[in-house]
Amino acid sequence: AQKITQTQPGMFVQEKEAVTLDCTYDTSDPSYGLFWYKQPSSGEMIFLIYQGSYDQQNATEGRYSLNFQKARKSANLVISASQLGDSAMYFCAMRGLMNYGGSQGNLIFGKGTKLSVKP
Amino acid sequence: NAGVTQTPKFQVLKTGQSMTLQCAQDMNHEYMSWYRQDPGMGLRLIHYSVGAGITDQGEVPNGYNVSRSTTEDFPLRLLSAAPSQTSVYFCASSHRGEGGYTFGSGTRLTVV
Numbered sequence: 001a002q003k004i005t006q007t008q009p010g011m012f013v014q015e016k017e018a019v020t021l022d023c024t025y026d027t028s029d030p031s032y033g034l035f036w037y038k039q040p041s042s043g044e045m046i047f048l049i050y051q052g053s054y055d056q057q058n059a060t061e062g063r064y065s066l067n068f069q070k071a072r073k074s075a076n077l078v079i080s081a082s083q084l085g086d087s088a089m090y091f092c093a094m095r096g097l098m099n100y101g102g103s104q105g106n107l108i109f110g111k112g113t114k115l116s117v118k119p
Numbered sequence: 120n121a122g123v124t125q126t127p128k129f130q131v132l133k134t135g136q137s138m139t140l141q142c143a144q145d146m147n148h149e150y151m152s153w154y155r156q157d158p159g160m161g162l163r164l165i166h167y168s169v170g171a172g173i174t175d176q177g178e179v180p181n182g183y184n185v186s187r188s189t190t191e192d193f194p195l196r197l198l199s200a201a202p203s204q205t206s207v208y209f210c211a212s213s214h215r216g217e218g219g220y221t222f223g224s225g226t227r228l229t230v231v
Binding site: 009033035037043044045047050091095103105106107108109110111112 | 150152154159160161162163164167169175177207209211213215218219220222224225227
């Protein structure tokens with residue numbers, strides 16, 4: 001069974017500093033994708049970054065990077081130079097990528113980390 | 120390109136009432152899913168569909184019904200609303216076997 005674990009219910013970071021949000025996962029799929037979503041107080045789910053299990057390099061998107069350690073089954077999100085607008089809930093998620101249309105293709109989520117950026 | 124459209128955005132129901140949450144996507148995605156979000160629980164999968172005519176249960180299916188008669192639409196039916204179904208509901212869609220999911224803007228449902 002697939003599982004995502006986020007062990008930090010809440011975190012604080014000073015504005016302009018970097019912060020790492022932890023995510024570990026478990027899956028039996030040989031090919032899978034890892035995602036991070038941001039949910040601000042307005043409620044929408046905003047896609048941030050994606051890492052494929054066979055990607056050789058860690059994904060980066062602007063100030064976001066994904067520290068992917070496959071052997072440890074971890075996919076931590078690093079936000080550099082935090083901004084006040086980064087205050088939000090952050091969800092780690094995973095789906096299987098095998099093209100067989102089964103339940104492994106569903107996106108499953110961790111419980112999230114609430115990030116608060118202090119001025 | 121509208122993406123994933125959910126209606127309504129807000130709804131208040133009385134216990135025992137039934138209603139349908141609508142979800143439509145215009146991206147020809149095979150996968151469509153319904154999630155509920157409760158404080159401290161993340162997003163939990165209610166039902167999902169891998170194509171027209173094919174649906175299956177997720178983690179928390181009790182009290183909900185779905186059907187998928189077309190690729191575009193995936194309505195979620197609450198058969199007899201209960202206060203435990205007070206939650207925020209998200210519909211999402213994706214291509215099979217690749218990429219991420221696109222989410223609707225959510226429906227905040229309160230059952231009194």
